Amino acid sequence: MKNKLIIHILVIINFFLIITSCHPKEEFDKNSLLKFSTDSIFIDTSFTTVTTITRVINIYNYSSMPILIDKVYLANGSNSMFRFNIDGEPGPVVEDIEIMAQDSLFLFLNATIDPNDANTPFIVEDSILFIVNGKTQKIKLTALGQNAYFHTPDHPPTQYLPAYSLVSGVWNNDKPHVIYGIAVVDEDCTLVIPAGTKVYMHKDAMLWVYKGGSLKIYGEPNNRVLITSDRLDPYYRNQAGMWDRIWLSALSKDNEIHWAIIQNGNVGIHVDTVANNNPTLKISNTIIRNMAAASLFAQGAKIEAVNCLFSNAKYYSALLSIGGEYIFKNCTFANYWNTSVRTTSLLALNNYYKDINGNTQVRPISIYLGNCIVYGDKEEEILIDKFPASNDFYLTAENSILKTKYNLGNYNFVNCKFNVDPKFRNTSMEDFKLQANSPAIDNGKTDIIWGVDFDLSGGPRIINGTVDMGAYELN
Numbered sequence: 001m002k003n004k005l006i007i008h009i010l011v012i013i014n015f016f017l018i019i020t021s022c023h024p025k026e027e028f029d030k031n032s033l034l035k036f037s038t039d040s041i042f043i044d045t046s047f048t049t050v051t052t053i054t055r056v057i058n059i060y061n062y063s064s065m066p067i068l069i070d071k072v073y074l075a076n077g078s079n080s081m082f083r084f085n086i087d088g089e090p091g092p093v094v095e096d097i098e099i100m101a102q103d104s105l106f107l108f109l110n111a112t113i114d115p116n117d118a119n120t121p122f123i124v125e126d127s128i129l130f131i132v133n134g135k136t137q138k139i140k141l142t143a144l145g146q147n148a149y150f151h152t153p154d155h156p157p158t159q160y161l162p163a164y165s166l167v168s169g170v171w172n173n174d175k176p177h178v179i180y181g182i183a184v185v186d187e188d189c190t191l192v193i194p195a196g197t198k199v200y201m202h203k204d205a206m207l208w209v210y211k212g213g214s215l216k217i218y219g220e221p222n223n224r225v226l227i228t229s230d231r232l233d234p235y236y237r238n239q240a241g242m243w244d245r246i247w248l249s250a251l252s253k254d255n256e257i258h259w260a261i262i263q264n265g266n267v268g269i270h271v272d273t274v275a276n277n278n279p280t281l282k283i284s285n286t287i288i289r290n291m292a293a294a295s296l297f298a299q300g301a302k303i304e305a306v307n308c309l310f311s312n313a314k315y316y317s318a319l320l321s322i323g324g325e326y327i328f329k330n331c332t333f334a335n336y337w338n339t340s341v342r343t344t345s346l347l348a349l350n351n352y353y354k355d356i357n358g359n360t361q362v363r364p365i366s367i368y369l370g371n372c373i374v375y376g377d378k379e380e381e382i383l384i385d386k387f388p389a390s391n392d393f394y395l396t397a398e399n400s401i402l403k404t405k406y407n408l409g410n411y412n413f414v415n416c417k418f419n420v421d422p423k424f425r426n427t428s429m430e431d432f433k434l435q436a437n438s439p440a441i442d443n444g445k446t447d448i449i450w451g452v453d454f455d456l457s458g459g460p461r462i463i464n465g466t467v468d469m470g471a472y473e474l475n
Contacts, residue, residue: 037085059104124142125140150180202245206245292314330471333376423438
């Protein structure tokens with residue numbers, strides 16, 4: 001009985017094997033071709049030696065039968081700067097790929113561009129070729145490469161720092177500079193960034209000026225210094241929080257920033273405690289915008305600012321904390337952050353902190369706003385966080401527009417306009433120049449800005465003996 005059962009099972013298995021072997025293989029469509037989500041790919045400016053973003057291409061089979069892709073390959077073969085992966089198989093050559101009826105596949109594409117001698121962006125081209133039913137289909141590939149100076153961590157970590165690089169001297173401006181990790185201006189060193197320099201910060205990157213060090217940024221009206229994220233593809237190009245900050249640490253000295261644009265980080269400039277009787281920072285004709293925390297963050301610092309725009313940030317356009325001395329002339333503080341809900345006033349002033357023992361430490365604070373605009377889309381745009389028992393809190397404003405409902409009798413305000421719309425040109429586009437009917441026009445005080453030739457746009461600052469409030473003159 002047992003042997004008969006085994007024979008019976010073997011007969012059944014053999015029967016199914018015969019049926020399976022005789023079953024005809026599924027046939028492929030011999031005439032149809034593929035459809036693609038795009039017939040060309042352009043990868044915007046990418047730095048040489050750095051892998052670009054990955055682009056995705058959809059490959060469709062609209063036929064009612066499967067299609068066999070005989071071959072997919074890069075026209076430049078192993079010499080190509082592009083790389084692809086299709087259906088889990090990496091290039092530069094992939095063969096015999098089946099795509100089922102009414103189905104699709106993904107092709108993933110990126111590039112690593114080799115450096116050359118060019119200082120300006122250059123084009124790299126190739127194609128992905130598909131051999132289907134004896135015919136060739138292709139997707140054109142183009143990438144824009146850019147050589148750069150790379151500053152990568154080459155010093156081991158310390159007790160206080162992760163691995164870092166040292167930067168100093170005068171940077172060349174013929175190619176961009178790309179910072180990875182922490183770039184440190186060391187003690188008794190100076191970093192000079194000349195006009196026309198472009199500095200691109202990688203994720204979490206920081207430019208840190210150590211005690212005794214100095215940062216000098218010398219842009220010009222028609223040749224500004226740009227400091228921004230190294231993510232240049234359209235989706236990330238205008239996103240905040242793509243790098244960390246410029247940190248002028250405690251006891252750094254004689255820092256200057258002129259004619260610069262600083263954008264898309266967590267904190268634009270973090271200015272720490274003053275080192276001497278000179279300002280920690282002199283800053284003029286500079287735009288700091290689109291920050292995930294604050295455009296300007298100061299802690300017991302001494303800052304002199306002229307013709308600057310401190311604009312959109314998730315929390316503060318300017319946070320001036322634990323005391324300090326701050327002079328702002330013809331500056332615009334504007335915040336119309338729309339990426340998320342902003343719950344803070346755009347300008348925050350504070351004169352105390354808690355030490356490590358939990359004790360309150362009070363530091364005097366002095367703030368002067370001359371010909372300034374402080375305005376945004378919140379009902380209250382000035383936060384005064386004053387330690388109740390302290391009298392060392394001095395706020396003075398002249399000929400300025402302020403959006404606030406504070407009891408103004410406690411502070412010194414001269415010829416100021418309160419809660420009056422300054423009529424910026426286009427807040428949704430971050431254009432904070434003035435409209436022709438702005439109440440800021442001709443209502444500044446010329447003595448405040450005397451000796452300053454330009455406004456933030458590079459035009460004349462004083463016209464026919466009058467001056468406007470804010471960073472921009474209506475020209």
